[in-house]
Amino acid sequence: MSFENEELTDLIARCAIKDQNALKQIYEKTSPFLNHVAFKILRSEELSNEVLQEAFIQIWSKAGEYRPHIAKPLTWMTSIVRYRALDKLSVEKKHWDNLDDSSDTDTLEFDLAEGPEVSTILQQEQTFLVECLQTLNDRMNESFRLAYLHGHSREDIAEKFQTNANTVKSWLRRGVEKIKKCIDGKMAINH
């Protein structure tokens, strides 16, 4: 069975009328992906599972507030997971010492596996951002990825690049302005 945006949207709608089976279907299809999203930020399987649990309870309780014309379903759920993970990161004060490489978490010996059905969805979600990131220099590009994918603070990024947090803040802000213009330009062309 393919697992498309429309199907996810329908399942979320069923959650709004408290259909637990719908939540279970969402969980079965997306939880490995979402758990990995949380894991990349928290670097702890225990904490990522806690976040996943909190996020799905929030998905259940907020399903009636989901608006598909504003966000695609997996984007909405991923945002919930990420914000919960960032909250957890803040509470747990989990600041890892080793900031060697963003790919660290990608090669850890956990049960990382292909998620074909989620992949199908993600292919639909490709955005202009990835293209526009290529217009930034390597440090800016990497800073974006470290922040969004791995939950790094400005200070964490500064440590990695042996600079200070204000410089990172400046990189991010200049990068955002440049990328926003790039995305707007591509959107204008495509519309």
Added chain:
Amino acid sequence: MYRWKDGDKPLEEVQVDAFEFVAGTLRGPERAEFEQQYKNRDDVQKAVQFWEQQLFGLQKTQQTLEPKPETWNNITRAISQPAEKTPSATDNKQRWNPMLWLPWALTAALFLFVIFGKDTVNTLPVEQNPADYVAVLTNHEGGVQLTALTTNSSKKMWLKWETVDIADGKDMQLWAISRSDGQTRSIAVLNNTESSHLTLSEANWRLVKDAHELILTEEESGGSPLDEPSDAILAKGICVRFASSAQQMESTSGSTI
């Protein structure tokens, strides 16, 4: 210290702060302050939604991490808990709490949706989408008083009435409470429970689309003279949108914060 210059913050700065908020580099007091702005400003909400969608493109497709088996069990236990509680029989405020009656009310809505489908909506042209919004309006005791279904294609609100008691010489008035600005606006004055549908003007259709909640009040004949609902609330209920019509919707927020 992070400071917003209320009302005059350049759009570029809103975008930058929204990006940092979504990415997670906006932390501590800055983050808390931004969250307040998010709650009150459309432009901030739109900027956050923009970056949530764009940054999502960075997620790698191939990597997954199987959750622990107990995680789903914990979720199931947590979401089942409210149904196991027995609400106080005397606490009217609790009875108005949508969390207590919403699950079964929405189930009832679905049931009624089927009934409506047979009785009325099937009389619409086949290609029309049967329902975009459902609101189940319940009274203080949690009893269903009115179910309202709306269709985008026909701009109609279909009404399924239960027993609604109103005083002689009084009318009922249906109101929409906006999700966007919290304002309460009139949809229609009703002098009986015989009406099976309302034809919505474009303005009223927009009110319904933007509605967080519908309320039904008892008013003077002809409707509220003050154009605001009286304290005599007969029933109220949260609007729920059906997913199949999602792409037609235009307003309301999808907060994940």
